[in-house]
Amino acid sequence: MNVPEATSPPGSAAEAVTLDVTGMTCAACQARVQRTLERTPGVASATVDLMLGRAAVRYDPAQLDPGRLIEVVERTGYGAAVPVPTADAVAEQAARDAALEAEARHLWHRALTALVAGAVAMVVSMPLMSRGPMTGVAMDPLMHGIMSWLDGPLRSALPWLYTVPLPVLSWGLLVLTVVVMGWAGRHFYVRAWTALRHRSADMNTLVALGTLSAFGWSAAVTMAPAWFLARGVAPDVYFEAVILIIAFVLLGNTFEARAKRRTASALRRLAGLQPRSARVLREGGLLDIPIEGVRRGDLVVVRPGERIPVDGEVREGASAVDEAMLTGEPVPAAKSVGSRVVGGTINTTGALTIEATTLGADSRLAQIVRLMRDAQSSRAPIQGLADRISGVFVPTVILLSILTFLAWWFLAPEGSGVRAVAAAIAVLIIACPCAMGLAVPTAVMVATGKGAELGILIKGGAALERAGEIDTIVLDKTGTVTAGKPTVLDVLVAPDAGWTSERVLQVAAAVERLSEHPLAGAVVREADRRGLAALGATGFASHGGRGATARVDGASVAVGNATMLREAAATSPTDVVPTEHPGATLVHVAHDGAWVGTVVVGDAIRESSRVAVDRLRRGALDVVLLTGDRASAAEAIGSAVGVGRVVAEVLPEGKVAEVRRLREAGAVVAMVGDGINDAPALAAADVGIAMGGGTDVALEAADIALLRDDLGGVADAVALSRRTMRTMHQNLFWAFAYNVVGIPIAAGVLYPAFGILLSPILASLAMAFSSVSVVGNSLRLKGWTP
Known part of the structure; x- marks a missing residue:
């Protein structure tokens, strides 16, 4: 087997590989593949995504390789392969989209065929229902009403049909049913058999058991009706039910496939750019x-x-x-x-x-497509409950179906045989593990796509869930609240130093040319603007949160904040704060241990910052401004944008400590920074949000990356995450409530009081509706606006 090599994650002895997994149709399939991979010796972790048909596996290369992992998946009854990497992630996404469209089209053709055959079967079944012995004993009131309403018009339109002998009609239905089961419904039986061979069960198992039970009963009645009549059992047939169950399940799968494709519309849109x-x-x-x-x-x-x-x-x-x-x-x-x-x-x-x-x-567009695809296959922690239930759901439903059959067979007073069959089949058909498996992933896919439309890259379900729970936002100042484009406002010269402002700026620029700090760029740009000659610097050293040092023209030079100056100079200025620039940052310059001047640097506040902070506070969030700048400058910026609390003069390690302190106090913290200078604090927070204008570092540094330099994106990200969490909870509630209510009704709990016994046909309609409704609810996020 020709298997591409897996990649090794940096700093990890384990290797990672992504497998394309085919044949998964419901949450039980996903749970089985994931459980099998996780239990395989040598596998460190495995995440299986039903929506995208992918499995991300980390494993020990000393024990396993991708080929062995493929064999593990194939032994569970599913196909697996390592996708051949392409040079173009955009083209790869376009190919995936075409595959989804082809799948939906194929399902629709089979569903349409089954629906036409089901309509024919219903027409042919009318004489059987109206002329057969013990007619209607197993029919729910709604189906009985439908049949009664259709009987008159059909007798007028096709009177000859009611003259055909009943056995001929039954045998004709049997042949039609075999054709539909063998073509339109073939994959249900193939996959159910594969699951059985591997001692497991899934949605296909339920559909196969339900339709085969109905077919087996109907075939036996068709072949020996007198035997059933002699024992007081109505010889009703369910051929039309078998065909329509297959039709409605396929129709539901078609809508589901098309809805899945719509959930990936943001990826498709990006790929089309x-x-x-x-x-x-x-x-x-x-x-x-x-x-x-x-x-x-x-x-x-x-x-x-x-x-x-x-x-x-x-x-x-x-x-x-x-x-x-x-x-x-x-x-x-x-x-x-x-x-x-x-x-x-x-x-x-x-x-x-x-x-x-x-x-x-390597292009930016390909990176974003790749990050979004990975995000959409990332699992939210809330999915764990659905996974645990899905693992035992199908066997439990089969057991309930058997118990339902036995209860009706032995306890029902009349027509017990046919009622037992109808109720048992309805229990198998109405049960829907798909809705549980789709409840969370569909919401994650639509939400991450919606975020991308707003310039917000949310890296998966876990980040979405955590962002929906945050109650405290910590903002870095430079490049977050401010524009990140500082300029020199003034140059102050120390009294009696014998220096000029140009000399102070020239020496400071010599050191700052070797620094990557945003303030350093402002100093260098101003020196170049004034046409000052560039001086050489040697022995450069950066001192995190304080400044930088180097030797310029043989002298020791230190450039930085007040802490840096206290370390480098015997004297420290106390009266150089320019009252006309209260929010400015002071860059002090020391030359051979003496303070010689200060460069005053200002960074304009973003126009959107005050509005964004106001939105965050109205959303019941505590907003904290965290900066290494001097207290007076930080207070001025904080007051201008409406921040409730300011923590100033904090070194990078102090920012991490402050974030941890907030978390230890019980807060759920989001740290917002530029993704470069704040990486440790971003990592220490519950949610790291990088405002990097889409830079490579920003895309990789945080849980959420904003592609636009706008603090409003933070408020949008929080609001979207909260709305998505509500959607997830709604989906899970519906998925669980549907099964908790639907299965007992199918079993017949309403029959003693109301005479209602749900037919297998309506059960299949309900099952199809359940999955589609969950996906449809998630798709409502596409229309969400901040």
Whole structure:
């Protein structure tokens, strides 16, 4: 067997592989595959997703390999394979979508055939129901009313049908039923037999048992009606019920497959953003080539109104680019020479020449598609209850069906045989493990897709569930509450230092050129703007939460906050706070142990920050501003945006400690940062939310990544998570309540008081409706707005 190699997760002795699993139809199937994998020696963990037909497995390579794992799955009766990796995650998603559409179309053709055959069977059965002995003893009032209503018009339209001998009609129905069972319903019996061979049971088992029981009873009655009559048992046949059960179950599966495809519409939409060709400058001319032919470094020309085909950097031209489909931001972003652009976005106004930098599976669009697909197969903890019940559901239903048959056979006063068969079959058919298996995954799929439309990447069900429970939001200041684009407001010079503001800025820039901190960029940009010569620096060292040091022109230079200055200089300024810039950050400069000046840096507050904080507080959330900046600056920013509590002058490790302190006090905490400088605090929180504008680090650093630089996305993420949790609870309640109420009704508990015995036909309709209703409720999330 040619099996692609698995990948090894960084920092882990275990390896991980994803398998495509075929043949799963309900929660019991999923539970069996997962349970089998988890019990396999050498498997560290396994997560099986019914919706996507995937199994993510971590295993010990010393004991197992992907080929062995495939054999384990196949021994449970399902197909398995390692998907062949493609260079294009977008193309891979398009192929998955086409497979889902083909599945729904195939199911619809079989369901339509069975429905037509069922209609014919109902017509042919009318004379049997109206002329047969002991007519209607096992029929519920609704079905009896339907038959009575149809009998008159049918006698008028097809009078000859009522002259056909009853045995001929019965044998004709038997042949028609065999054809439908052998073609439209064949997969139910094949999969049920496979499950039986592996000592397990699933939804197919229930459908197969129910229809085979009805068929077996009807065939026996057709072949020996006198034997049943002699024993006081009505020789009623259920051929039309067998056909219609298959038809309605297939119809439900069709609607379910189409609904599943709709739940993946966000992925389909993202996959559709990728242009299939690009206009490339080669050999002195423009060539239209397939997107797969673009190479790194190619110059791609994009005209106004066209989609940008690749990630890259603008080399010529200026335009506004509509990035709403990726970030949810409605206002086009200005792009000029040096700006980075993302494939799949729309160039709106001017022509651009772009140098291709990232292609195929490494492109931003492919990363987002891959992250969303992984998120949609991630399981929410709340799913555990449904999984535990699904593991024993089918055997329990079979036992209840047997008990129902025995109770009716021995305890019912008249027509006990036919009633026993009808009730037992109805119990098997009405039971629906599918609804329990779909209750949570469908909500996760739709919610993560909706989040992507809003520029919010939610990494799976666990993140959704935790985000729906948070009660405290901790905000970093720089790049979160503020715009993250600091500028120099002023340069102060120490009295009697003999320095100029230009010299202070020049020396500070020499050190900051080697730093990645956002404030360092502001200092360097201001020095360049003033045309100051760049000085060389050696021995650079970064001191987290305080600043940086280096040697410049042979002297020791320290650049940073007041803590850094106290460590580097004998004296510390106490009166350099500029009253005209109360929210500014002070970057002190020490030269050979003496303070020589301070660079005053300001970072504008995002326009959306105050509105977003107000939304969070109105949502009963405590909002905390956590920053390493000086207290007065932090208080000024906090007051401007309406934050309830400010914690200032905190080092990176102090941010982690503050998050842990809040959690230990009983709070469920979300930490919001830029995904770069706040990674430890993001990891320490219950939910980490990265505002990175879609940077690679931000996409990987947190549970939730915002593709747009807007604090409003945090409020949207919390609101969406809470709405999704309500949907999950509604789905689970319906799935459990349906079975708790439906199975007893099918067993006949209403018969003694109301004379109602549910027919197998209506039981199959109810079962189909149960699954579709759960998926439909999840799909309502598509219309949710913040």
